[in-house]
Amino acid sequence: MKVKRVFFVVLCYFTYFTFFSKNSYIYKKCGVILYFQTKISSMTQIIAIVNQKGGTGKTTTAVNLGRAIADMGKRVLLLDLDPQGSLSYYLGANSNVWTISDVILGDISLNNAIIQRENLEIIPADISLADLEVSLAGYPQREYIIKKLLLQAPQYDYILMDCSPSLSVMTINALTAAKYIIIPLQMEVLSIHGLELMLETVERIKKNLNPTLEIMGILPLMYDRKRRITQEVLAHIVKTYSFLYMFDTLIRMDVKLVEAPSYGKSVFSYAPETNGAQDYMKLAKEVVTYDD
Ligand SMILES: Nc1ncnc2c1ncn2[C@@H]1O[C@H](COP(=O)(O)OP(=O)(O)OP(=O)(O)O)[C@@H](O)[C@H]1O
Numbered sequence: 195m196k197v198k199r200v201f202f203v204v205l206c207y208f209t210y211f212t213f214f215s216k217n218s219y220i221y222k223k224c225g226v227i228l229y230f231q232t233k234i235s236s237m238t239q240i241i242a243i244v245n246q247k248g249g250t251g252k253t254t255t256a257v258n259l260g261r262a263i264a265d266m267g268k269r270v271l272l273l274d275l276d277p278q279g280s281l282s283y284y285l286g287a288n289s290n291v292w293t294i295s296d297v298i299l300g301d302i303s304l305n306n307a308i309i310q311r312e313n314l315e316i317i318p319a320d321i322s323l324a325d326l327e328v329s330l331a332g333y334p335q336r337e338y339i340i341k342k343l344l345l346q347a348p349q350y351d352y353i354l355m356d357c358s359p360s361l362s363v364m365t366i367n368a369l370t371a372a373k374y375i376i377i378p379l380q381m382e383v384l385s386i387h388g389l390e391l392m393l394e395t396v397e398r399i400k401k402n403l404n405p406t407l408e409i410m411g412i413l414p415l416m417y418d419r420k421r422r423i424t425q426e427v428l429a430h431i432v433k434t435y436s437f438l439y440m441f442d443t444l445i446r447m448d449v450k451l452v453e454a455p456s457y458g459k460s461v462f463s464y465a466p467e468t469n470g471a472q473d474y475m476k477l478a479k480e481v482v483t484y485d486d
C-alpha cells in the first residue's frame with residue numbers, strides 16, 4: 195500500500211515537471227500553456243453586439259448590459275471595436291492614452307490598455323482604428339487578430355464587443371472571436387432589411403471563419419407599445435424569423451438612456467430606478483442563464 199502511494203506521488207511529480215513546469219521542454223515547445231489558456235478562455239462568454247444598421251442601440255446595450263452583468267458579480271470586459279469610439283466616449287474613456295489600435299500594433303500589451311470605469315473594465319477605441327483597418331488590407335489572417343489577442347486577456351466571465359454599423363475588418367474580427375451575438379433591433383420597417391443583411395453576414399462568417407458562432411437573440415429596442423408600427427414590426431419578426439430566439443426582455447424607450455452618456459455613466463449609476471435600468475437588469479438575467 196505504502197509502495198503504491200509513493201509510486202503515485204512520484205508519478206505526480208513526473209507529470210508536473212514534464213508537462214507543466216516552466217523549465218520543461220514540453221512546456222516550452224509543445225504549447226501546453228497555450229492549450230490551457232485556450233481552455234480557460236473558452237469559459238469566457240465572448241459576445242459581439244452587432245447590427246450593420248446604424249443607431250440601433252448597440253453601444254447603449256454594450257454599456258448597460260455589461261454593467262448589469264457586472265452587478266451580478268461577474269467580471270466583465272467591454273471592448274470598443276468601433277472607430278467612432280462611442281462606447282469609450284460614453285464612459286469617459288475617450289481621452290485614454292492607449293486604445294485597441296495600440297494593442298493591435300503591439301505598442302502595449304492588452305492588459306496594460308485596460309482601464310476601469312464603474313465596475314467594468316474597458317479597452318477604448320478611437321478614430322485611429324479606421325486608419326489601422328485600411329492598413330490591414332492584405333494582412334494575412336487579419337480576421338483572427340482580436341481572437342488571438344483575447345487569449346492574452348485575464349480571466350473574464352464576459353467580454354462584450356461593441357461593433358461599428360458596417361461590415362468592417364473589426365466587425366468581422368468580432369464575429370470571428372465571438373461565441374454569441376446579440377442583435378439590437380429597433381421596431382421599425384427598415385430594421386427588417388437590416389436584420390436580413392445581418393443574417394446573411396452571420397451565415398458567411400459561420401461558413402468561412404467561425405462555424406460555432408451562434409445568435410443568442412434579437413433584442414427589441416426603443417420599444418414603445420403605444421406605437422402601432424412597433425407592434426406590427428415585432429409581430430412580423432416573431433412570425434418570419436421564428437427560428438431565431440427573441441429575448442423576452444424588451445428595452446423600452448427611455449430618455450434616461452439617452453441622457454446617461456452626457457454624465458459618462460451607465461443608466462444604473464445615473465438613474466437606477468428608471469425603466470432602462472430595470473430592462474437591462476432583466477436582460478442580463480436572461481443572458482447569464484442562457485446556457486443553463
Ligand atoms: N431604449 C432607448 N430609449 C431611447 N433612446 C435610446 C434607447 N437606446 C438607445 N437610445 C438612443 O439611440 C441612439 C443610438 O443608440 P446607440 O448609440 O447605442 O446606437 P448604436 O447602434 O451604437 O449606433 P451606431 O450604429 O452609430 O454605433 C442614442 O442617442 C441612444 O441614446
Ligand SMILES: [Mg+2]
Binds near residue numbers: 252253254280356357
Ligand atoms: Mg455604437
